[in-house]
Amino acid sequence: MPTREFHAPSLAVSIGKLDLQNPLMTASGTCGYANEYGDFTDLTRLGAFVTKAISKTPRKGNEAYRIVETRAGMLNAIGLANIGLDAFLKDKIPILKEMGVPVIVNVPGWTTDDYVDVSARLNDEPVVGGIELNVSCPNVKSGLSFGTDPVRLFELVSAVKKVTTRAELIVKLSPNVADVAVTAKAAVDAGATALSLVNTFTAMSIDINNARPMLANGTGGLSGPAIKPIALFMTHRVYTEVAKKHNIPIIGMGGIQRWQDGVEFLLAGATGLAVGTALFLDPNIPLQILEGLRNYLARKNKTDIRQIIGSLQAPAPHD
Numbered sequence: 001m002p003t004r005e006f007h008a009p010s011l012a013v014s015i016g017k018l019d020l021q022n023p024l025m026t027a028s029g030t031c032g033y034a035n036e037y038g039d040f041t042d043l044t045r046l047g048a049f050v051t052k053a054i055s056k057t058p059r060k061g062n063e064a065y066r067i068v069e070t071r072a073g074m075l076n077a078i079g080l081a082n083i084g085l086d087a088f089l090k091d092k093i094p095i096l097k098e099m100g101v102p103v104i105v106n107v108p109g110w111t112t113d114d115y116v117d118v119s120a121r122l123n124d125e126p127v128v129g130g131i132e133l134n135v136s137c138p139n140v141k142s143g144l145s146f147g148t149d150p151v152r153l154f155e156l157v158s159a160v161k162k163v164t165t166r167a168e169l170i171v172k173l174s175p176n177v178a179d180v181a182v183t184a185k186a187a188v189d190a191g192a193t194a195l196s197l198v199n200t201f202t203a204m205s206i207d208i209n210n211a212r213p214m215l216a217n218g219t220g221g222l223s224g225p226a227i228k229p230i231a232l233f234m235t236h237r238v239y240t241e242v243a244k245k246h247n248i249p250i251i252g253m254g255g256i257q258r259w260q261d262g263v264e265f266l267l268a269g270a271t272g273l274a275v276g277t278a279l280f281l282d283p284n285i286p287l288q289i290l291e292g293l294r295n296y297l298a299r300k301n302k303t304d305i306r307q308i309i310g311s312l313q314a315p316a317p318h319d
């Protein structure tokens, strides 16, 4: 009797010109600059490594507490603490080069020039495959504005587009808006080559013993399993309303912790899958998700992960 040869399903995906061995990546701010987790997991097996936010100059960030646990989630107000662009280029880029995994650098900013200057210098570094604009960090005062106003977002992305001649230009959308498809469209119209979503939801937690917020900053960003169903909905909305018709890949994130979560995001339209808060539980979770995805595809007789991206059978919208 002839035996059927088994071929492991292909997990390779592309974010624009950036070819990834699989969709799994770190979510910005949850895995340091480079190999801080190197002793705990094999980051070279991931599709891409996404750095924490790198600003033009070093930042101390907010006072403690900067992180508190909530039921089914995590609240953070780190305040974009980082070593700044010069130190990043000098000390971290060589480590990232050595790692040999596609690198995406997260870029925050408070003025258009901040974003343009940092993006221009990163665009000159061949190891940087993608620049992810953090237009949505709710932790820094007035940081909401670019990501929540489609007109300002369009202007910002258009300005950065001029200097991002080589690297992919990924815009990370804020969920703190009435309709995320509106800001997604503004970003794509301005030249974004990929979208990532979602960043954290503005939220708070109160210490009832002294009637003060738990976070020194007052408010912070909620992440983890608590936000997954909303992040999933937003991913699907952006996919159907914007990304699919413009052929723009989405990096989905928000509470991804198990392989089943990854499958849901892929079905909803995500091409990449970023894991953030779950890394605090176990840095190996992305690799476990990878294994689960591979088995799921084989069980479903799929030869290529791209066969399931955006394949959700959603009911037709009502009148």
Ligand SMILES: Cc1cc2nc3c(=O)[nH]c(=O)nc-3n(C[C@H](O)[C@H](O)[C@H](O)COP(=O)(O)O)c2cc1C
Residues within 6 Å of the ligand: 027, 028, 029, 030, 052, 053, 067, 074, 076, 078, 080, 106, 134, 137, 172, 198, 199, 200, 222, 223, 224, 225, 227, 253, 254, 255, 256, 274, 275, 276, 277, 278
């Ligand atoms: C501690 C912490 C720090 C973060 N720092 C950044 C950051 O520097 N830049 C950014 O764009 N997003 C940052 N985020 C948001 C995550 O990248 C991600 O969008 C969000 O946490 C949702 O994914 P998750 O539920 O898997 O954590 C941070 C999240 C956490 C928990």
